[in-house]
Amino acid sequence: YRQGQLCANGIAAVGNGHDVGTKTLILAAFPELYGILTVAITFLVTGLMK
Template sequence: MTNLLIAYTGLALMIILPGIGSAIGVSIGSNATIGALKKRPDAFGNYMLLSALSGTHGLFGFAAFFIFYSKAVFTPAITPFAATAVFGAGLIFVVATYAAIRQGQICANGIAEIASGNDVFGKTMILAVFPELYSILAFAAAFLISNKI
């Protein structure tokens, strides 16, 4: 039973951690959007895309959750190795949490600059992709772990 609890804790981390990071990151971008709309309401489409970008980290966590949950190892007979592997994979998503928050900050700065009249949407998108890479790596690592159980 303890092994099952450890495994389900890992599954919970896959949802909770990137979800918290995405919620914070999207909120940071959305808060910047509210202020930017006062200056340039015509750029709402750009603001919206930049605000929503941090939400993708939560999707990586959910995808990892789905991969692990679809495996048939979640029974009371789960091995200590499999339980620890699932927990470790969930813990990897601390990276996604941090990346989502930092990405939200990058996007908020881009939103502020667009509101100031600077044409930086494309450059902001390029720079905002860099933190995304680490969530992709977290997902890839979790996927590789899932293949070993």
């Protein structure tokens, strides 16, 4: 929900002439990065327990 709002507000700000395109992309990618890291760490920890 918040990620979508962030992207929509960033797109609107870029449309209004503000220079926030790069910042919007970086902030929008953080939740996805956390998800990928969580999956990777889960596999690593599970592999170490065997």
